[in-house]
Amino acid sequence: MRQYLPKEIDPFRFANTGRELNGEVDLADLTRLAESLRHTDGVVKVWMRFDIDDTGTPFMEGRFETTLSLTCERCLQEMTLPMDIDSLLGLVRHEKLAEKLSDQYEPWVVEDSELTDPVSVVEDELILALPLVPKHEENCLPEEALFSGDEDSEEEEVKPNSPFSVLSSLKTKK
Numbered sequence: 001m002r003q004y005l006p007k008e009i010d011p012f013r014f015a016n017t018g019r020e021l022n023g024e025v026d027l028a029d030l031t032r033l034a035e036s037l038r039h040t041d042g043v044v045k046v047w048m049r050f051d052i053d054d055t056g057t058p059f060m061e062g063r064f065e066t067t068l069s070l071t072c073e074r075c076l077q078e079m080t081l082p083m084d085i086d087s088l089l090g091l092v093r094h095e096k097l098a099e100k101l102s103d104q105y106e107p108w109v110v111e112d113s114e115l116t117d118p119v120s121v122v123e124d125e126l127i128l129a130l131p132l133v134p135k136h137e138e139n140c141l142p143e144e145a146l147f148s149g150d151e152d153s154e155e156e157e158v159k160p161n162s163p164f165s166v167l168s169s170l171k172t173k174k
Ligand SMILES: [Zn+2]
Pocket: 072, 073, 074, 075, 076, 077, 079, 135, 136, 140, 141
């Protein structure tokens, strides 16, 4: 049976009691991430452990596993990207306190007395881990595209007279 994450948690309380969370999140529920995806079939497997370290800092150690469907920017075909993210987030009550965290932590800002949706943290971490320019690792362009020299054809498209020829053809249509 599938186990979903709770919708609201108090991360500081979880840290005090040393709780763990296990569950799955539907990719379709991650609407900000979905903007970068070809489709949202699939789930993210989430594991989170909350605790307090030796210096008294509450933290969340997490692991998020999924496979995303992205668009390769070179060939514009689908590329599937397995993701396996390890996160270590220090809990703070205010952004200003984030700089006091030791270097091993990224901040997780939880405003006072607010409950937090743990799914939004999972989504943030996945978005941060997305490649800036997704590309297949192998050379994925068909050979004819490599030899026809698409740089030349791009130049043709931006020739300055082309907008005018479009305009004139519009005029004659009237
Ligand atoms: Zn490609």
